[in-house]
Amino acid sequence: MSNIDDILKRYKSGSHESLIPILQDVQAEEGFLSEDAIVRIGRFLEMSTTKIYGLATFYDQFRFNPCGHVHLRICNGTSCFINGSGAVVRAIKETLGVDAGQTTRDGRFSFELVSCMGGCNEGPVVSTGDSFSTHVRAEDIPEMITKLKALADLK
Amino acid sequence: MKETEDTDTRTLLIEEVLRPASDSVSTAVEKKLAEIRRDKPSVPVIYIPSGSAAIIAGSERSAATAGQYLTDMGVNGLVVRTGCHGPAAFEPMMCIRIPGKNKLIFRNVTEDKVETLLNGVFHNDMPEEDLVGQSGTRGFEAWHDIPFIEDLPFFRLQKRIVLSNCGSYDPESIEEYIARGGYRTFLKTIRNYTHEEVCDIVERSGLRGRSGGGFLTGLKWKYALNSSSDNRYFICNAKESDPGSYADRSVLEGDPHRLIEGICIASYAIGASKAFIYLKTGSPLPLARLRNALEAARGYGIIGHNIFSSGFNLDINIREEAGAFVCGEETALIGSLEGKRGMPELKPPYPTSSGLYGKPTVINNVETLMNVPLIMARGPEWFRSMGTAGSKGTKLFYVGGRGRYTGLIEVEMGTAFRTIAEGICDGIRDGRAFKALQIGGPSGTFLTEQSLDLTVDYDVLREHGIAMGSGGLIIIDETTCMVDFVRFYMEFIHGESCGKCIPCREGTGRMLEILENIIRKPHSEDSNATLERFKGVMQLETIASVMKDTSLCGLGQTAPNPFISALSNFREEFEEHIFDRRCRANVCRGLRTFTIDVDRCTGCTVCASKCPANAIYGTRLQPFFIVDEKCTGCGICYEVCKFSAVTVR
Numbered sequence: 001m002s003n004i005d006d007i008l009k010r011y012k013s014g015s016h017e018s019l020i021p022i023l024q025d026v027q028a029e030e031g032f033l034s035e036d037a038i039v040r041i042g043r044f045l046e047m048s049t050t051k052i053y054g055l056a057t058f059y060d061q062f063r064f065n066p067c068g069h070v071h072l073r074i075c076n077g078t079s080c081f082i083n084g085s086g087a088v089v090r091a092i093k094e095t096l097g098v099d100a101g102q103t104t105r106d107g108r109f110s111f112e113l114v115s116c117m118g119g120c121n122e123g124p125v126v127s128t129g130d131s132f133s134t135h136v137r138a139e140d141i142p143e144m145i146t147k148l149k150a151l152a153d154l155k
Numbered sequence: 156m157k158e159t160e161d162t163d164t165r166t167l168l169i170e171e172v173l174r175p176a177s178d179s180v181s182t183a184v185e186k187k188l189a190e191i192r193r194d195k196p197s198v199p200v201i202y203i204p205s206g207s208a209a210i211i212a213g214s215e216r217s218a219a220t221a222g223q224y225l226t227d228m229g230v231n232g233l234v235v236r237t238g239c240h241g242p243a244a245f246e247p248m249m250c251i252r253i254p255g256k257n258k259l260i261f262r263n264v265t266e267d268k269v270e271t272l273l274n275g276v277f278h279n280d281m282p283e284e285d286l287v288g289q290s291g292t293r294g295f296e297a298w299h300d301i302p303f304i305e306d307l308p309f310f311r312l313q314k315r316i317v318l319s320n321c322g323s324y325d326p327e328s329i330e331e332y333i334a335r336g337g338y339r340t341f342l343k344t345i346r347n348y349t350h351e352e353v354c355d356i357v358e359r360s361g362l363r364g365r366s367g368g369g370f371l372t373g374l375k376w377k378y379a380l381n382s383s384s385d386n387r388y389f390i391c392n393a394k395e396s397d398p399g400s401y402a403d404r405s406v407l408e409g410d411p412h413r414l415i416e417g418i419c420i421a422s423y424a425i426g427a428s429k430a431f432i433y434l435k436t437g438s439p440l441p442l443a444r445l446r447n448a449l450e451a452a453r454g455y456g457i458i459g460h461n462i463f464s465s466g467f468n469l470d471i472n473i474r475e476e477a478g479a480f481v482c483g484e485e486t487a488l489i490g491s492l493e494g495k496r497g498m499p500e501l502k503p504p505y506p507t508s509s510g511l512y513g514k515p516t517v518i519n520n521v522e523t524l525m526n527v528p529l530i531m532a533r534g535p536e537w538f539r540s541m542g543t544a545g546s547k548g549t550k551l552f553y554v555g556g557r558g559r560y561t562g563l564i565e566v567e568m569g570t571a572f573r574t575i576a577e578g579i580c581d582g583i584r585d586g587r588a589f590k591a592l593q594i595g596g597p598s599g600t601f602l603t604e605q606s607l608d609l610t611v612d613y614d615v616l617r618e619h620g621i622a623m624g625s626g627g628l629i630i631i632d633e634t635t636c637m638v639d640f641v642r643f644y645m646e647f648i649h650g651e652s653c654g655k656c657i658p659c660r661e662g663t664g665r666m667l668e669i670l671e672n673i674i675r676k677p678h679s680e681d682s683n684a685t686l687e688r689f690k691g692v693m694q695l696e697t698i699a700s701v702m703k704d705t706s707l708c709g710l711g712q713t714a715p716n717p718f719i720s721a722l723s724n725f726r727e728e729f730e731e732h733i734f735d736r737r738c739r740a741n742v743c744r745g746l747r748t749f750t751i752d753v754d755r756c757t758g759c760t761v762c763a764s765k766c767p768a769n770a771i772y773g774t775r776l777q778p779f780f781i782v783d784e785k786c787t788g789c790g791i792c793y794e795v796c797k798f799s800a801v802t803v804r
Contacts, residue, residue: 061436078593082635118440122208138791
């Protein structure tokens with residue numbers, strides 16, 4: 001929790017324009033925006049928590065539950081879509097049993113859709129952390145998830 | 156030792172290159188600059204283009220392997236990471252300069268190929284199959300029988316002005332940028348010109364905003380400069396909203412310093428002392444490169460307080476947007492910077508009179524700003540000499556989709572789209588047939604074979620009701636279903652609609668619903684369901700026109716564009732979906748029926764084990780069959796069958 005205080009120290013209290021950067025910093029540090037964090041930010045900025053929730057839910061970037069140990073980013077940009085990312089997304093949803101933005105019950109996996117990571121010629125692109133899988137096909141997904149399970153358990 | 160050397164270089168660059176008002180430098184300094192630029196390297200240099208496209212294709216591993224090779228073999232050489240050259244199909248690329256010779260460019264150098272390739276180059280046994288060509292610079296010896304890359308259609312048909320630096324220097328080295336003449340234009344501008352003069356020069360050059368609208372940049376600056384206020388703001392819009400474009404971020408990765416120089420000049424022109432770069436979220440590499448570049452520029456005193464004793468102050472901050480398509484719109488962007496929901500406001504007042512915190516604000520996009528230092532350095536006449544009567548200069552495009560050579564390209568205004576699709580991109584991959592070229596992303600239009608002769612020109616396109624957009628071009632071939640593609644864009648826009656005005660919020664939702672209905676699997680084809688579907692379809696065009704007329708901002712007004720354009724060009728495809736329940740591209744999974752050919756099926760069980768719906772039954776080594784009621788149409792059986800026994804209709 002002291003992390004949040006450290007982040008808040010960097011900003012001027014009561015200035016509403018720093019709300020988005022604060023939320024971004026807190027999410028970068030904690031992985032998501034917890035209820036407690038939002039209450040603290042509200043106190044710091046002298047803003048009601050409903051206002052903060054209202055803003056945070058407007059933007060796609062913010063999430064309110066922790067990421068899985070392995071967080072997949074699936075490119076759903078136009079090029080990847082043309083090369084078949086739709087089927088890949090469906091396969092991932094079916095294999096994991098969760099939707100984009102949610103985390104599996106065992107806490108191992110979560111995934112999000114992003115639009116264009118810049119690898120348009122290599123699509124569909126799926127990334128985990130710093131590594132990228134290119135030309136992913138729907139039928140590769142179950143095997144890929146099985147392999148990643150081992151990685152998720154290490155964390 | 157290294158540190159003192161760095162400090163020496165820094166002092167030299169500041170005192171001998173940046174501070175003096177004259178252009179010429181002494182021979183000794185010039186020699187040092189040539190050394191920084193690696194003009195005449197005495198050791199082999201391996202350049203690795205390292206943009207996002209390259210990194211995704213594996214360039215970092217290739218770079219590490221190349222570094223290891225040099226160490227293992229005891230070769231005294233350098234590995235330098237640069238920006239991307241453009242052709243995404245060639246990534247990861249590797250460019251090698253042997254001292255005294257032209258640069259050699261190789262394609263698809265994955266880590267396993269690095270050793271063989273370097274062995275070949277160093278021992279004069281040229282690995283021909285991966286060789287793209289040589290790149291000529293004056294004063295170097297040309298290789299025999301190796302084509303120049305400038306002669307390849309991909310490069311020959313382009314005019315690389317904005318991209319001139321991309322791929323030729325290390326974007327993380329400010330020293331190299333300054334040695335190549337960088338930042339001198341900015342300092343000359345603040346020394347020699349008044350604010351009005353800078354606006355005037357840029358206005359005379361005819362530079363128009365590259366974010367789509369095409370407004371005269373210099374004129375926009377003048378509006379802001381002339382509105383009376385004690386404070387003004389400058390914002391660089393690097394929020395590339397189009398989900399199919401990576402152009403601005405590619406440039407930013409390859410040449411961050413020129414962007415910063417452009418921002419500096421633009422801020423000076425409007426008299427702003429604070430500038431923001433509004434960067435799209437989830438772009439780790441562009442963010443890192445920008446941060447690094449800004450840090451370095453601050454260290455050199457190029458941004459900060461009283462820049463080079465000129466009395467001009469400038470601070471540039473990066474603000475990451477938080478993921479909302481609508482924030483590409485000027486007023487929504489400003490709202491988001493102020494810490495509010497990014498929702499568009501009615502214009503006027505325009506941001507140039509009342510923008511960020513109510514102060515005059517100018518928002519320009521990355522590509523526009525990349526042109527500014529060049530215009531200031533080479534003069535407005537030089538810029539006017541390129542392009543057409545109404546559109547000057549060049550235009551960047553990020554070509555994606557099914558073209559043979561896709562990637563980041565730059566063409567002179569007035570170039571026909573046919574040149575891009577058939578010349579630069581060399582047609583369609585895998586010998587398939589061209590269907591359409593999509594321009595302008597989710598608010599854009601489809602160009603069919605007949606309209607490819609239109610040219611890249613704001614006025615020509617506007618005449619045909621087409622928006623230039625920010626630079627996304629998608630090449631579509633016969634394997635893409637237009638209905639599904641339109642649905643994809645509608646789904647995207649529906650998710651991104653801010654919800655402020657009803658035509659956009661409800662209209663996108665209703666259109667998406669109807670489009671999904673068209674491609675859904677007909678579970679019970681009773682007359683009622685059919686009637687509902689037809690009723691919906693008949694409403695589509697009406698909804699589209701209402702949205703166009705009554706939405707508050709550009710997002711809603713242009714959201715029906717892909718649909719309207721697809722319907723007018725590919726009406727028969729929509730009708731097939733609606734009446735015949737058939738998808739000619741075999742994409743819409745609700746309308747696909749899979750069957751197993753009994754003569755071809757060997758009973759290998761692969762399809763049955765992979766089927767996520769357990770819809771395939773049979774006995775091992777006997778032909779299998781698909782139960783139609785259980786089949787979800789995902790097509791995995793079709794993909795995995797090694798004997799082409801699964802057929803789709």
